[in-house]
Amino acid sequence: MKKQPDERGYFGDFGGRFVPETLMVPLEQLETTWLKAGKDRNFRNRLKELLERFVGRPTPLYPARRLAATLGGAQIWFKREDLCHTGSHKINNAVGQALLAREMEKHRVIAETGAGQHGVAVATAAALLGLDCRIYMGSEDMRRQESNVRRMQWLGAEVVAVESGSRTLKDAINEALRDWVTNVRTTHYILGSVLGPHPYPAMIRNFQSVIGTEAFSQIREATRSLPDLVVACVGGGSNAAGIFSAFVPFDQVRLVGVEAGGRGPAPGEHAARFTEDGKPGILHGTLTRVLQNSDGQILGTHSVSAGLDYPAVGPEHADWEAKGRVSYVRISDDEAIAAFKLLARTEGIVPALESAHAIAYALQVAPAMPLNARILVNLSGRGDKDMDEVARLDGAS
Ligand SMILES: *Cc1c(COP(=O)(O)O)cnc(C)c1O
Numbered sequence: 001m002k003k004q005p006d007e008r009g010y011f012g013d014f015g016g017r018f019v020p021e022t023l024m025v026p027l028e029q030l031e032t033t034w035l036k037a038g039k040d041r042n043f044r045n046r047l048k049e050l051l052e053r054f055v056g057r058p059t060p061l062y063p064a065r066r067l068a069a070t071l072g073g074a075q076i077w078f079k080r081e082d083l084c085h086t087g088s089h090k091i092n093n094a095v096g097q098a099l100l101a102r103e104m105e106k107h108r109v110i111a112e113t114g115a116g117q118h119g120v121a122v123a124t125a126a127a128l129l130g131l132d133c134r135i136y137m138g139s140e141d142m143r144r145q146e147s148n149v150r151r152m153q154w155l156g157a158e159v160v161a162v163e164s165g166s167r168t169l170k171d172a173i174n175e176a177l178r179d180w181v182t183n184v185r186t187t188h189y190i191l192g193s194v195l196g197p198h199p200y201p202a203m204i205r206n207f208q209s210v211i212g213t214e215a216f217s218q219i220r221e222a223t224r225s226l227p228d229l230v231v232a233c234v235g236g237g238s239n240a241a242g243i244f245s246a247f248v249p250f251d252q253v254r255l256v257g258v259e260a261g262g263r264g265p266a267p268g269e270h271a272a273r274f275t276e277d278g279k280p281g282i283l284h285g286t287l288t289r290v291l292q293n294s295d296g297q298i299l300g301t302h303s304v305s306a307g308l309d310y311p312a313v314g315p316e317h318a319d320w321e322a323k324g325r326v327s328y329v330r331i332s333d334d335e336a337i338a339a340f341k342l343l344a345r346t347e348g349i350v351p352a353l354e355s356a357h358a359i360a361y362a363l364q365v366a367p368a369m370p371l372n373a374r375i376l377v378n379l380s381g382r383g384d385k386d387m388d389e390v391a392r393l394d395g396a397s
Contacts, residue, residue: 004316009198012322014315017197019285023177026184031199033103038206043099050095051210054128055085057092059211061218066346074369076362077227078379079215079243082351088381089211089239090121094190096207098125101188108132108187112176114141114169115306115385116148118192123157125190133157136175140167141306148385166300169310173284193236194314197285201314208242215376216246223374229254229365232378233357234328235271235307237314239380248325257317258357260303261330267293271301273313274321274328281312288315304333304389305353307381331357337390339363340383352381353389 005011017027037043051057060083064076081089094111101109109131113119119135126133135152139161142149152159165171173191180189194201194208219227230247232240234257247253262270267277273289277299281290291299291311303309320326331339336353339360344350351359355378362377369375383390 011319014318073366074373082382093207094121094125097190106188112172116145123152123155136172138167193238205241209245211242212246227374227376243378255326260308261332262302268300283312307354331360335360350383
């Protein structure tokens with residue numbers, strides 16, 4: 001495959017830069033700084049040091065033997081991003097972009113957050129590097145994720161409630177973009193997934209590709225071969241792009257992205273963009289697959305996991321799907337919760353509900369695979385944040 005994206009930020013037919021004129025200059029500055037940093041040994045060493053000493057990398061590759069034995073099929077290996085500082089892969093990107101903000105001599109960072117995981121990661125990176133920090137969060141999400149709001153405040157961030165629209169992630173991104181337009185000279189916008197205008201999707205995939213690079217050599221060392229199947233959940237798509245990137249060139253490795261099937265296939269009940277309601281469209285500065293009705297109105301979404309609950313998907317995923325390199329499947333709320341509970345009991349690992357979607361898919365396919373086959377699942381985060389939500393659902397049923 002040729003180098004992705006092209007110089008205009010397109011992955012095949014998807015991607016690009018659809019923004020107001022005022023954002024063209026900071027996006028070009030960001031792209032230049034990022035490309036320069038990639039060649040700068042000092043920057044790379046600084047990032048590597050923080051990933052090791054602060055984030056806790058490399059994260060382990062773990063064989064889930066009891067889980068696999070329960071199923072009676074393929075081996076299951078977990079890449080343990082749940083063991084990263086702050087509890088998910090989001091910190092890999094937050095630290096990388098916070099370092100870039102300093103390179104650009106911007107002393108203020110802003111970010112959006114849904115469940116609060118990206119907000120916590122950015123507030124953490126900002127505290128680490130001494131940057132001012134403001135996080136935009138839908139007021140509905142603030143209510144659902146009260147403890148993360150407090151965590152961000154303890155870390156020194158100002159959390160701003162967004163009251164527009166559905167008062168969730170999509171609205172928080174709109175508000176963060178508005179702030180950025182007004183304060184471009186002092187401020188860097190740390191986007192949380194492989195979304196948005198070029199260079200964000202490529203840059204964030206690169207910051208997350210450390211997951212794939214590590215997993216690739218870890219599984220080769222442990223099994224003397226490549227995995228047969230790599231599975232990751234897909235919200236915006238950053239943890240999936242991070243782990244897939246190392247395996248994309250190897251056609252013998254099957255790659256599967258798992259979307260939120262929610263409560264079912266009716267519009268508004270899920271966040272599965274690779275269905276007939278997911279059509280090419282522009283959202284938040286990029287051309288990609290977007291859940292929309294026939295008038296182009298963005299559809300509502302639902303998932304038990306806030307991190308998968310977004311109407312668009314990263315443009316590189318749209319391209320991988322169009323080219324047939326990655327397949328995308330759906331897992332329902334109920335299937336994800338069952339996987340969450342099974343993993344806790346068989347392996348002593350409480351996964352994030354997002355990650356539980358990827359695990360649920362592995363549970364479906366492992367029994368029919370040969371005993372010597374290997375499934376690599378990206379365990380994108382831990383489930384501490386989901387305790388209240390699962391307890392609430394248990395109470396309701
Ligand atoms: C945010 C989040 C996701 C979804 O985001 P991606 O960009 O698709 O990776 C998945 N898992 C966890 C634990 C998250 O916090």
